Amino acid sequence: MERLKIELLGAPILRQRAADVDVVDDEVRDLVRRMFDAMYAANGQGLAAPQVGIPRRIVVLDLPHEDTPSYALVNPRVVERAEERARGEEGCLSIPGVTEIVERPARVVVEAVDADGAPLRIEADGELARCLQHEIDHLDGILYIDHLSPLKRKMLLARYRKQQTRTVDA
Numbered sequence: 001m002e003r004l005k006i007e008l009l010g011a012p013i014l015r016q017r018a019a020d021v022d023v024v025d026d027e028v029r030d031l032v033r034r035m036f037d038a039m040y041a042a043n044g045q046g047l048a049a050p051q052v053g054i055p056r057r058i059v060v061l062d063l064p065h066e067d068t069p070s071y072a073l074v075n076p077r078v079v080e081r082a083e084e085r086a087r088g089e090e091g092c093l094s095i096p097g098v099t100e101i102v103e104r105p106a107r108v109v110v111e112a113v114d115a116d117g118a119p120l121r122i123e124a125d126g127e128l129a130r131c132l133q134h135e136i137d138h139l140d141g142i143l144y145i146d147h148l149s150p151l152k153r154k155m156l157l158a159r160y161r162k163q164q165t166r167t168v169d170a
């Protein structure tokens, strides 16, 4: 089967709200498998369905440097956020080649159902909390660059465009 194509910054679907999944069926499980394939092929650690052109509330993540399992989350929601905030580096498969420091709540609790339709509750801190928030943001059309100051965002986009031009030239 053809590998899912990752949509890049500028694709309208990255700015749309994704729809809830009503039933976790074989079609959803097949999509989850293909999303994991696309994520690993791109050396990513998280991927949301809108990033592969599918406006549904599904994310996959697998943090290679953390002692956490891989997750496939359907209809995930952040149900609690710590007031304490933490800063950490983020990048995005839809904005390849650039990263920036982003500040977010340090800890979150996420509820979702897994690829078997079973309820799941994740109490996360550190890199997992950051990645969960980044991926769930995608389901609401929010990108990590939206959390940057206007100046930081402008500078990051300039670096991104410069690098995209080089890629096209090569």
Ligand SMILES: [Zn+2]
Pocket (backbone or CB within 6 Å): 091, 092, 093, 094, 134, 135, 138
């Ligand atoms: Zn992303």
